[in-house]
Amino acid sequence: MRWLNSLFSSVNIWLHQPLKVMIFCMAFAFVHLVLDGTLLRLWALHRDQGLIQNKISDLLLESEKLQIKIDQSFDPNFIEQQARDRFDLVSEGELVFVFSPDQ
Numbered sequence: 001m002r003w004l005n006s007l008f009s010s011v012n013i014w015l016h017q018p019l020k021v022m023i024f025c026m027a028f029a030f031v032h033l034v035l036d037g038t039l040l041r042l043w044a045l046h047r048d049q050g051l052i053q054n055k056i057s058d059l060l061l062e063s064e065k066l067q068i069k070i071d072q073s074f075d076p077n078f079i080e081q082q083a084r085d086r087f088d089l090v091s092e093g094e095l096v097f098v099f100s101p102d103q
Contacts, residue, residue, distance in 0.1 A: 015021060033039045072078045083089045090096055 080091075
């Protein structure tokens with residue numbers, strides 16, 4: 001029973017030192033957060049947030065480019081140019097040169 005009394009008195013003396021109690025509490029909280037995985041999950045969520053924001057900005061840029069193409073698709077000159085480029089079509093009265101692959 002004597003050892004229990006000495007233990008309580010030691011703890012009582014230690015608890016009257018606020019700086020040591022604060023350091024112990026901070027160390028305990030940090031160890032708990034690391035062992036619980038909360039800090040690791042928070043770091044992973046922060047990293048994922050950055051990746052998702054980058055992907056969103058890339059998709060917005062791509063969406064703007066596609067909207068420009070959609071707007072261009074209503075222009076008859078654009079349609080004619082695409083027909084010439086993609087399907088090798090020519091207008092009436094144009095002269096076409098065909099070269100053999102040997103040259």
